[in-house]
Amino acid sequence: MPWPLLVPALAGLAFLVLPLAGLLVRAPWGTLPQRLTEPRVLEALRLSLVTATVATALCLLLGVPLAWLLARTALPGRRLVRALVTVPLVLPPVVGGVALLLVLGRRGLVGQWLYDAFGVSLPFTTTGVVLAEAFVAMPFLVIAVEGALRAADQRYEEAAATLGASRWTVFRRVTLPMVAPGVLAGAVLCWARALGEFGATITFAGNFPGRTQTMPLAVYLALETDPDAAIVLSLALLAVSVIILAALRDRWVGTA
Amino acid sequence: MLGRLFLAAALASVLSLAACGSSSDAPASGSGAATSLTVFAAASLTESFTELGRQFESTHSGTKVTFNFGSSATLAQQITQGAPADVFAAASPATMKTVTDAGLASSPTVFVKNTLQIAVPKDNPAKVESLTDLTGPRVKVALCAEQVPCGAAAAKALDAAGLKVTPVTLEQDVKATLTKVRLGEVDAALVYRTDVIASGGEVTGIDFPEVRQAVNDYPIAALTTAPAPDLAKRFVDLVLSRQGGDVLTKAGFQAP
Numbered sequence: 001m002p003w004p005l006l007v008p009a010l011a012g013l014a015f016l017v018l019p020l021a022g023l024l025v026r027a028p029w030g031t032l033p034q035r036l037t038e039p040r041v042l043e044a045l046r047l048s049l050v051t052a053t054v055a056t057a058l059c060l061l062l063g064v065p066l067a068w069l070l071a072r073t074a075l076p077g078r079r080l081v082r083a084l085v086t087v088p089l090v091l092p093p094v095v096g097g098v099a100l101l102l103v104l105g106r107r108g109l110v111g112q113w114l115y116d117a118f119g120v121s122l123p124f125t126t127t128g129v130v131l132a133e134a135f136v137a138m139p140f141l142v143i144a145v146e147g148a149l150r151a152a153d154q155r156y157e158e159a160a161a162t163l164g165a166s167r168w169t170v171f172r173r174v175t176l177p178m179v180a181p182g183v184l185a186g187a188v189l190c191w192a193r194a195l196g197e198f199g200a201t202i203t204f205a206g207n208f209p210g211r212t213q214t215m216p217l218a219v220y221l222a223l224e225t226d227p228d229a230a231i232v233l234s235l236a237l238l239a240v241s242v243i244i245l246a247a248l249r250d251r252w253v254g255t256a
Numbered sequence: 257m258l259g260r261l262f263l264a265a266a267l268a269s270v271l272s273l274a275a276c277g278s279s280s281d282a283p284a285s286g287s288g289a290a291t292s293l294t295v296f297a298a299a300s301l302t303e304s305f306t307e308l309g310r311q312f313e314s315t316h317s318g319t320k321v322t323f324n325f326g327s328s329a330t331l332a333q334q335i336t337q338g339a340p341a342d343v344f345a346a347a348s349p350a351t352m353k354t355v356t357d358a359g360l361a362s363s364p365t366v367f368v369k370n371t372l373q374i375a376v377p378k379d380n381p382a383k384v385e386s387l388t389d390l391t392g393p394r395v396k397v398a399l400c401a402e403q404v405p406c407g408a409a410a411a412k413a414l415d416a417a418g419l420k421v422t423p424v425t426l427e428q429d430v431k432a433t434l435t436k437v438r439l440g441e442v443d444a445a446l447v448y449r450t451d452v453i454a455s456g457g458e459v460t461g462i463d464f465p466e467v468r469q470a471v472n473d474y475p476i477a478a479l480t481t482a483p484a485p486d487l488a489k490r491f492v493d494l495v496l497s498r499q500g501g502d503v504l505t506k507a508g509f510q511a512p
Contacts, residue, residue: 107440123441124396124424206425206436207401213426221428224329224403 020238027235028228035232043210044218045236051126051214052194055133059141059190064183067145068171082146089139096135097203104131104204128205129212133194140193141186148182149175188248192241292320293487294340296331298347298405298474299429300370303454304507305345305495311503312494319487327404327429328352335360335479342488345476345495347430348405352475364475367495368509371471372409373449373461375437380460382443387414387464390421390444398436398445401426406433409470410446416469434459448472450508473512 028035035041069075070082088096104111106121114120122128156178160170176183198216205212207221215237222230293312297305302325309321324331324341328351335341336358344361346352347370355361376384382395390397399421400407407426414421424442427433434451436442437459452461476495478488494500501511 101439101441105439105441121396121441123436202428202432206398207427208423208425221401221403221426223333224327224401224428227333 023231023234023238027231031228032232032235035229036236040209040218041233041236044213044215044233045240047126047129047210047213048195048215048237049240051129051133052191052197055130055137055194056141056187056191058130058134059138059194060183060187063138063141063186063190064145064176067142067149068175070142071146071149072175085142086139088136089143093136093197093199093201094203095199097132097200100128100132100135100200100204104128123204124206124208124212126205126211129201129214132200132204133197136197136200137190137193141183141190144186144189145179145183148179148186151182152178184248188245192245195237195241291318291484291487292322293342293484293491294322294324295343295345295491296324296326296335296339296341297343297345298328298331299325299431300347300406300448300450301325301345301474302431304450304504304509307503308491308494308500311499312491316487316490321491325431327400329354329404330429340483341479342482342484343476343478343491345474346405347474348408348472349475350408351405352477355477355479360481361477361479364477365492365496366473366512367476367500368474368504369471369512370448370450370474370509371467372406372413372446373452373463373467374444375434375447375452375455375459375461376444377437377440378458378460380443381440384444385462387417387419387466390446391419395444396442397421397423398425398427398433398442399423400430400433400446401428404429405472406430406446406448409472413446413464413466413470417464417466448508453508474509 066085070078070085075081091099101108101123103109104114104122106112106115106123111122114122122131152175157170157174160174161167165173196216197214198220201212201214202217202220207213207217209218213221215233219230219233219237222233295305295309302323305323305325309323312321313319324334324339328346328348331341331344332346332351332354335344335355344352344355345367346355346364349364349366352361352364356364374384374387374390376382382389382392384390384395389395399410402408402411406429425436427436430447430451433445434447434455437445437447438455449461452459476492478485478492482488495504505511
């Protein structure tokens with residue numbers, strides 16, 4: 001094996017793995033079980049899992065059609081649309097949170113209308129957490145699904161169309177089953193990103209235990225006074241991510 | 257924003273140097289070499305310390321003062337984890353104690369006191385006039401998290417008043433709490449008097465009698481591990497001087 005590749009590869013691996021090892025080494029193993037079952041930890045964990053899952057569902061609902069639009073139609077200005085879709089990928093999440101506040105806040109462009117008409121105010125609610133997570137995570141899904149759509153053989157769709165299937169039927173019965181692994185891969189990425197979301201969430205949804213305090217927020221605030229608690233929370237988050245990724249590994253690796 | 261402030265500060269120092277010429281109150285700095293001073297300060301000190309930094313730079317030619325403003329609890333953690341700071345100014349003795357306990361600073365001096373005010377948006381949509389009004393079921397309140405000094409002070413004040421307030425969010429520092437009021441996303445928040453003044457009329461401050469139960473002492477100390485111990489001591493001296501006191505009083509702080 002050529003060493004100019006091997007050495008940086010091992011350094012890269014160490015760089016990624018060592019911080020995780022640090023968490024394991026510094027973890028207060030003795031008090032771990034009792035710390036993990038504290039109500040506030042379970043509450044944050046439950047909230048994180050629920051919001052990340054709902055956010056992923058929302059991303060699937062909106063993101064798959066968006067990916068289809070980008071991959072299968074001659075939309076005018078499609079490159080611009082794709083660029084806009086990927087903006088949240090490069091945007092610092094805090095900026096995303098500020099933007100969400102300015103649009104969906106009680107005094108925001110759309111939010112003030114929602115508030116006046118329906119009395120709905122999204123910031124500081126669990127719905128707000130879901131929106132913040134979906135905003136940051138959706139591009140991951142769209143890009144993955146668009147890639148899968150482009151790689152899929154369009155002749156099957158054309159064949160179905162010549163046999164009289166409508167575009168909706170073709171999408172549902174031919175396209176979607178064909179790109180299902182890609183959609184799953186995108187959904188996993190999207191879910192993982194939503195689970196770890198911090199900046200947009202704390203900015204748009206605030207921080208309140210049981211309502212908007214997800215695991216990353218709990219880790220951040222625990223770090224201020226009780227680093228051991230922060231380590232425990234981090235370990236829990238890490239364990240959940242690893243378990244989910246491992247459970248989905250076969251399909252995931254098969255398509256990535 | 258901060259960048260622009262620094263630019264303004266740098267420009268101002270150049271101009272004031274040019275103006276002083278060779279008069280007797282010329283720069284006190286002996287070395288003349290470009291050096292830098294890093295000050296970690298509580299978020300509530302943002303405006304007054306930026307001004308003091310500007311003054312310090314104008315009397316110490318070639319010195320660049322860099323600030324890290326944030327919640328005192330976060331800053332204390334960063335310092336104990338080895339962040340390269342010269343001076344630490346905290347918003348509570350408790351957060352300073354984290355640093356002195358770690359042996360990183362000795363004999364901090366209390367340089368100002370700060371009290372809380374109720375901050376409401378200019379149009380005061382929930383008609384908040386007293387601390388009791390914060391308990392209203394339809395009043396959206398933002399507080400600082402209890403881990404950070406402004407949150408600890410708010411909890412003390414509410415305890416003293418015998419009130420139970422259910423906030424919509426517990427923010428990570430006082431500036432984040434104030435921002436939620438500025439944007440009109442909450443109806444009221446408990447922040448420092450100095451933050452209300454610093455908002456330049458964007459929010460209205462309301463005094464309340466229980467505030468006497470929640471006065472925060474602000475300690476400052478040069479750190480024992482300071483990369484620039486000499487400058488650190490001089491900056492602390494400036495903060496403790498009458499000149500420093502004037503800037504701080506103008507910002508709404510009280511003499512200790």
